[in-house]
Amino acid sequence: MKFSENWLRQHIPTAASRDQLVATLTAIGLEVEEVTALGESLDGVVAGRIIKASPHPEADRLQICEVDAGAAGTVQIVCGAPNARAGLVAPLATVGAVLPGGMKIKPAKLRGVESFGMLCSARELGIDSDGSGLLELPADAAAGQPVVEVLGLPDASIEIKLTPNRADCFGIRGIAFDVAAATGGAVVPFEVEPVAPANDAALAIELSAGVDAPRYCGRVIQGVDAAAATPAWMAERLRRSGVRPVSLLVDVTQYVMLELGQPMHAFDRAALSGPVGVRRARAGESLKLLDGREVALDEQFLLVTDADRPVALAGIMGGFDTRVTGESRDIFLEAAHFAPAAIAGRSRRLGLHTDAAHRFERGVDPRLPREAIEYATRLIMEAAGGLPGPVVETELAEHLSAPAPILLRRARVARVLGMTIADADISRILGALGLAVETNADGWLVTPPSRRFDLAIEEDLIEEVARIHGYDAIPVQLPAGAAPLQVPSETRVGEGTARRHLASRGFLETINYAFVDSALLADWGLEKGVVPLANPLSAELGVMRTSLLPGLVAALGRNAARQQSRVRLFELGNVFARTADGFSHVPRVAAVASGTARGEQWDGDERSVGFHDLLGDLSSLAALARAELECRPAQAPWAHPGRCAEVFRVDGGQEVRIGWVAELHPRLLKALEIDTGVVVFEADLVPLLARPLPKAGNRSKYPSVRRDLAFVVPQAVSWGQLAGCVRGAAGSILRDLVLFDVYQGKGVETGCKSLAMGLILQEESRTLTDADVDAVVASVTAALQREHGATIRG
Incomplete structure (x- = not known):
């Protein structure tokens, strides 16, 4: 935001010097980026009125001007400016004056004609970059009057850097309240007297965009002299605020926006038939903008319409066909309130950056439109005449909530x-800031x-x-008292321990964004329940992740593309999903691996990392919590068919699904442009790292007995199913159960497999007899045969 120092002081009178004002602005969070002093070395520069301008006899581009310099009389000036003409009032640097660039004015002879001074452009005076012609001063300026008085100098152009939350400071009035609070001053009241209608000319207004456009004000002004010159004081304030004057009607809307913070627009009334409306664009619609560009629109854009015909891109830019020109006589002046969510990001999609969009994206005071219309009407009538109609205001009160007390x-x-x-x-x-x-x-x-x-x-x-x-x-002091120490929970393995364990197994930790591209989740088939962001950093980071794997695999792919043949990565973080009650976030751990199972070495043959390698890593992590895992075949859209398993934690006959282990589907790897196999696991942290409290117990002094049994079962029966059945049949006498052999081949019928297990039996109160052991073996054999069709292998 750039503005004129004198303009600000008009709203908040203060005795603070420029340096003090600049320091104050920065101290209260309105960081000053640049200060450009204007008109501080213009002694000897006065308003000069050109009485006569005649061609130079020896140069086609020069004119000999007779200039009225007031008390100094008439002086002869040789000038090459294209706009030098009789009647023009322009800055005259008299002999002896020193201009801001260091040029000292002396009598000179140009092509044989003497010149006693210099008529100046704004650039030569150091107040603007425009050097295309003489700076045109107000026609009523007195000849010989110091130019600093005519232009309200000295002044300074101050540019501040605003954070996105301070949208109120995109207007001089908003800045004034902050300065008043910091300096102990008071903001000058700003009351715009309503302009009484001179006729009943009006256009009806219809709002069809709901909360996106809850208020719209418009006024027809007839008989305006659109070719009238912008008042010099207004043009100078615009220049010092970084806005180049264009034409009166455009300049007035810009001026009101800079002073109040309310963007406005003027339409040529002759190009409108009415009613004026605001609605969402429709797919396939297009609009030619003020800059001549034809833009294609969709339902995300908000339009101002005339009899349902698009005439402006709401909150961004007006349309070409309804623009005001020097021939316009009747205009329709509009000011509206558009919701930030309806404007944010739309201009960037079109490669535009406008002052209006910049303000609406951050939020504009919804109470300003009528005040801005009245203020702009008064400014236009003072400079260009005209007969105003009534202000027509349409609002959707249900979408205009008042600020809540805090x-x-x-x-x-x-x-x-x-x-x-x-x-x-x-x-x-609080009061000086304008708060009640x-x-x-x-x-x-x-x-x-x-x-x-x-x-x-x-x-x-x-x-x-x-x-x-x-x-x-604010005092700088250390906090008093001792910080309470938090004792680690015995019922949970710490995340730090989990990180160190995975690192010890050769994995590197990564930290990825919690928001991802929705298209990436769609490639994985993980878009169900996705949570979109209201104001994403970019289109590629528009939704919250529903899994850790897409980010991890993307990181693996970037490493693989940079000639890293063996990559092992893990991450601990939250995943998010929409639920019936709102939103949920679940902490998870995930790991991905590609390349060889072991690092390069001389001993042993190389093999690619596989499903059971990642399952072993996950099992070792579960072992920290003394947990046993069980796998069951599963399917997932992102997993290789037949190489994906759900993982369950099994404790005392109870099981909890914690995640999955899988090899990625070749189709997905091709879409991600990864040309090597990738194995992954992902698990919920809370059930994985939950650790049962250790309990002291008696150790039996009696010997244990082991019986090894081999059963032939159908291929579809998992070890976890058999183990559960064995534990249930054996009862409390079973101390441990181990699987020591899996066999398929000769001697085992097709479609079946042989599982050899060891049953370790022990009692606390006595030595087991053969009869006790045989009873357990018989019970286990009968249960396995009954529930899973198992037979003792011969």
């Missing part, structure tokens, strides 16, 4: 800032003005108090 507690202020600020100072600061303040027993009940979108909670008000009171006034 409770600010003095105890909370002291706790957050670490210091006590007097109640009177807090009340003064009511004192109560605990502190204050504060209602923000409608322009302060950034004030919603108590901490926002504390920040306002801190920045105005002064960050340098």
